[in-house]
Amino acid sequence: MELSGSQIVIEELKANGVEIAFGIPGGAIMPFYDEIMKSEFPHILTRHEQGATHMADGYARVSGKVAAVITTSGPGATNTITGLCNAQMDSSPIVAITGQVATPTIGTDAFQEADTYGCSIPVTKHNWLVKDVRELQGVVREAVRVATTGRPGPVVIDFPKDVQVAMTEYNPLEKTETALSAEPVFRIPEPDTKAIERLLEELERSEKPVIIAGAGIIKGGAAAELAEFARSAEIPVINTLLGMGGFPGSDPLFLGMPGMHGTAYANMALCECDLLINLGGRFDDRVTGKVAEFAPGATIVHVDIDAAELGKRVETDIPILADVRDVLALLNTQARKKDRQAWLGKVEAWKRDYPLQYDWDGSIKPQYVIEQIQEVSEGEGTYISGVGQHQMWAAQYLRFNEPNSWVSSGGLGTMGFGLPASIGAKVGRPDREVWLIDGDGSFSMSLVELATAATYNIPVKIAILNNNYLGMVRQWQELFFEKRYSHVHFPKSPDFAKIAEGYGVRGFDVKDVDQVRSTLEQAAEIDGPVVMNFHVNQEENVWPMVPSGAGNHEMQLGPQSTEKLT
Amino acid sequence: MPNNDQNNGDEEIHTFAVLVENKFGVLAKVASLFSARGYNIDSLCVGVTQDPSVSRITLVTSGDINILEQIRKQLSKLIDTIKVLELDDKETAERELVLIKVSAPKDKRSEVLQIVEIFRARTIDISNDALIIEVTGDEGKIGAMLELLRPYGIKEIARTGKVGLSRGAKTLKGLKN
Numbered sequence A: 001m002e003l004s005g006s007q008i009v010i011e012e013l014k015a016n017g018v019e020i021a022f023g024i025p026g027g028a029i030m031p032f033y034d035e036i037m038k039s040e041f042p043h044i045l046t047r048h049e050q051g052a053t054h055m056a057d058g059y060a061r062v063s064g065k066v067a068a069v070i071t072t073s074g075p076g077a078t079n080t081i082t083g084l085c086n087a088q089m090d091s092s093p094i095v096a097i098t099g100q101v102a103t104p105t106i107g108t109d110a111f112q113e114a115d116t117y118g119c120s121i122p123v124t125k126h127n128w129l130v131k132d133v134r135e136l137q138g139v140v141r142e143a144v145r146v147a148t149t150g151r152p153g154p155v156v157i158d159f160p161k162d163v164q165v166a167m168t169e170y171n172p173l174e175k176t177e178t179a180l181s182a183e184p185v186f187r188i189p190e191p192d193t194k195a196i197e198r199l200l201e202e203l204e205r206s207e208k209p210v211i212i213a214g215a216g217i218i219k220g221g222a223a224a225e226l227a228e229f230a231r232s233a234e235i236p237v238i239n240t241l242l243g244m245g246g247f248p249g250s251d252p253l254f255l256g257m258p259g260m261h262g263t264a265y266a267n268m269a270l271c272e273c274d275l276l277i278n279l280g281g282r283f284d285d286r287v288t289g290k291v292a293e294f295a296p297g298a299t300i301v302h303v304d305i306d307a308a309e310l311g312k313r314v315e316t317d318i319p320i321l322a323d324v325r326d327v328l329a330l331l332n333t334q335a336r337k338k339d340r341q342a343w344l345g346k347v348e349a350w351k352r353d354y355p356l357q358y359d360w361d362g363s364i365k366p367q368y369v370i371e372q373i374q375e376v377s378e379g380e381g382t383y384i385s386g387v388g389q390h391q392m393w394a395a396q397y398l399r400f401n402e403p404n405s406w407v408s409s410g411g412l413g414t415m416g417f418g419l420p421a422s423i424g425a426k427v428g429r430p431d432r433e434v435w436l437i438d439g440d441g442s443f444s445m446s447l448v449e450l451a452t453a454a455t456y457n458i459p460v461k462i463a464i465l466n467n468n469y470l471g472m473v474r475q476w477q478e479l480f481f482e483k484r485y486s487h488v489h490f491p492k493s494p495d496f497a498k499i500a501e502g503y504g505v506r507g508f509d510v511k512d513v514d515q516v517r518s519t520l521e522q523a524a525e526i527d528g529p530v531v532m533n534f535h536v537n538q539e540e541n542v543w544p545m546v547p548s549g550a551g552n553h554e555m556q557l558g559p560q561s562t563e564k565l566t
Numbered sequence B: 001m002p003n004n005d006q007n008n009g010d011e012e013i014h015t016f017a018v019l020v021e022n023k024f025g026v027l028a029k030v031a032s033l034f035s036a037r038g039y040n041i042d043s044l045c046v047g048v049t050q051d052p053s054v055s056r057i058t059l060v061t062s063g064d065i066n067i068l069e070q071i072r073k074q075l076s077k078l079i080d081t082i083k084v085l086e087l088d089d090k091e092t093a094e095r096e097l098v099l100i101k102v103s104a105p106k107d108k109r110s111e112v113l114q115i116v117e118i119f120r121a122r123t124i125d126i127s128n129d130a131l132i133i134e135v136t137g138d139e140g141k142i143g144a145m146l147e148l149l150r151p152y153g154i155k156e157i158a159r160t161g162k163v164g165l166s167r168g169a170k171t172l173k174g175l176k177n
């Protein structure tokens, strides 16, 4: 059977489990778009290519499936760079297919030619420029496999216009060509039995163990195994920002988030533990604070599927290169119970004595809005955030009880991620209500995608915690730059409710704390996207806080607490 | 247990041999990895192997042990990488080829030619006041020769960068790790 390059890509996307694409057409991708229409491949037309990448990212994070992003050459392709980088940092799979000028014109600075291959090398797990239509079938298969296996990540297929129309023989069942790529791209190593034995010995010895559970738990489908292990061995669990949902937030062993804006009790547990088991987290600098002072008394165990993460930032006593689920399964059959009531009692007391807290002054407190979202949604939604203070409050005050119920830009901290990621998350898990907690600054960076939500009637509930500031930066300026508020104020915040109405989306403007709950309840009832502009306290700060570069023990608790930590 | 902050100990020079797929753009990926993470490339040499679908990169780099470990792991992580090996000085036959254009007016020429002979190098071009010398050897030999030629006036140098093979029957093959 003879097919065109475009037809082959569609066939292979379908055959490899890609069910939807997000994108925007343009000159160099028109033949492929023609085929998308003819084949009725599901596609969502976005308003910006960055939005398309965040949608695919959000989609993947809640569904575990991979979506395609399709753009034209040049500006269409370069607009994906931030979204690809974001996905790369947070290990989220995306298959981006970018149009390219025809092969004979590549290298001539042709109209809308950009070096997409070169630009995307540092922001992808792998990429291809396909110059020969006969390679396409193998490339698309490998692209999906690379994106989704091992440590997931984004990939780019740069797809010249002439290759889109070139014809070649196509056999759907054919094996991929080269011997090397016929091998699995990534072989998951078996957990090293010696290392597991050492871990078990350390566990028996340990009086004060603690687990840090990262996104690897979620991506590795190991939440049930983690819960079993932590509960039977009675070990408190800290979730990283991206690991939230990997362990039930309602469990008494749950300690919340570590690091810069972590809970006091998580950081105290880290400072005091004698055994730290990191399961699928990457010891980000926001988690460790000053490395030399991180978990000073602990034997450190690190389980990761990516060898390059082991020992990268924190010297590790027992590195285990494996699928975290395999390791937990082994531990669940072999770990023995040990009485650690003294340690658990201590942790419990920290939780009691140093809770997350904020005070009341009659204004709308951002933390309060988040608590109300939690109640109105009964903790059963998918929760998304932008980047900034509101993101930290969301991570602190929401209680995630299921994996894949929290989507946030962690590694790159991309403002503007929230709205498109929410749209993707709703498409990926339509059965769950999607709540976006966004900042006025972050929302402004991608609010154009309201048009996409309206067009496809994607019912995302958007709560803007509007403080008229780039709040997180303002907080740093307040604390570390003697309140010199350099370019962080938005004195003229737009009327986001009216903007929403302009897009055909229901909008609410909320200035009174008494209206918070009722607005959220109304929003939940509306069958369609909703924007709620909450005018929150403008100079609220996120506490606790570990100053950048300091050790976690130097955490400041904020004005509510008069006590100093020791 | 002690934790390390970013810098840990002395700079070391290491040579990596990397088998990669002989495909479009692979070298760009290797180079990008180094620039993105701020690693040094002291020299880099690429050529196809006995299997035309596979290229061998010999890469000399420097850094502390943590950085060298990261370089090894990051190189291994590239999808196009088939195998990474650190070449140990003692167990490796290493060579570099260097072309040296050195000043050699008539009155000095015989002295220069004597050096060429002692090092078992070759003269490949000769003109009124300069010679081009081709020398092959390990770092020690090349360093020593350059040292001796320097007083005569080295006008230009072209170096291939180091290549190396493990001594004995051991070879670098196999699938991705």
Ligand SMILES: Cc1ncc(C[n+]2csc(CCOP(=O)(O)OP(=O)(O)O)c2C)c(N)n1
Pocket: A386, A387, A388, A389, A390, A391, A413, A414, A415, A416, A438, A439, A440, A441, A442, A443, A465, A467, A469, A470, A471, A472, A473
């Ligand atoms: C694209 C991008 N630009 C700049 C920053 C730096 N930055 C981090 S947080 C922040 C403020 C975010 O403001 P807003 O979205 O209003 O949230 P708030 O902190 O007020 O809750 C800024 C500017 C960033 N993370 N991303």
